[in-house]
Amino acid sequence: MKFFIDTANLAQIKEAQELGVLDGVTTNPSLMAKEGIKGAANIKKHYVDICNIVTGDVSAEVIGTEFSEMVKEGEELAALHKQIVVKVPMIRDGVKAIKYFTEKGIRTNCTLVFSAGQALLAAKAGATYVSPFIGRLDDVSTDGLRLIDDIRIIYDNYGYETQILAASVRHPMHIIDCAKLGADVATCPLSAIVALLNHPLTDKGVAQFLADA
Ligand code: G3P
Numbered sequence: 386m387k388f389f390i391d392t393a394n395l396a397q398i399k400e401a402q403e404l405g406v407l408d409g410v411t412t413n414p415s416l417m418a419k420e421g422i423k424g425a426a427n428i429k430k431h432y433v434d435i436c437n438i439v440t441g442d443v444s445a446e447v448i449g450t451e452f453s454e455m456v457k458e459g460e461e462l463a464a465l466h467k468q469i470v471v472k473v474p475m476i477r478d479g480v481k482a483i484k485y486f487t488e489k490g491i492r493t494n495c496t497l498v499f500s501a502g503q504a505l506l507a508a509k510a511g512a513t514y515v516s517p518f519i520g521r522l523d524d525v526s527t528d529g530l531r532l533i534d535d536i537r538i539i540y541d542n543y544g545y546e547t548q549i550l551a552a553s554v555r556h557p558m559h560i561i562d563c564a565k566l567g568a569d570v571a572t573c574p575l576s577a578i579v580a581l582l583n584h585p586l587t588d589k590g591v592a593q594f595l596a597d598a
Pocket residue numbers: 391411413516518520521552553554572
């Protein structure tokens with residue numbers, strides 16, 4: 386299972402990279418705004434800065450919601466760096482844009498996916514990644530993990546190569562459950578990745594070994 390970090394915070398990206406388990410980065414307009422990155426030029430520079438920290442894929446989201454806008458933005462983003470994956474929302478023109486990018490050899494991440502039907506459309510359009518938002522489904526009393534399970538079954542039934550990128554991951558059990566269900570990637574806050582380290586028996590064992598040594 387691949388681990389992506391879901392942030393635009395360069396310090397956190399560096400910390401995850403240094404841990405040695407990071408496979409990529411996802412961002413979105415809200416995460417860029419949280420870091421105070423504004424304006425097209427600054428946003429593009431920030432994507433390049435992220436690519437220079439990590440070795441894996443970096444998702445960069447388009448803002449436009451019409452086909453022509455998404456194509457223009459996506460082509461500009463993809464030209465920034467070979468690690469960029471163009472993140473496109475699951476809307477009608479988004480599906481058309483994903484198909485367009487697929488035919489051009491530009492990799493995509495279909496975002497804001499909340500149903501198995503949407504995930505099937507994303508795969509048919511050739512998306513490299515599909516991003517089901519499990520935490521936001523949990524927030525509205527709907528089982529986010531069930532969606533991961535459904536998508537895994539559907540993709541395996543037909544051999545779709547689109548990778549399931551579990552998003553809106555909130556805590557370490559989300560990561561573990563996604564791994565059990567066969568998600569290809571989990572994109573997580575740094576806190577959820579680091580929380581996987583924790584076990585009181587490990588702490589107790591280390592303390593005992595140190596004392597005995
Ligand atoms: O990758 C999508 C993610 O950023 C959404 O997470 O916590 O805003 O639901 P959240």
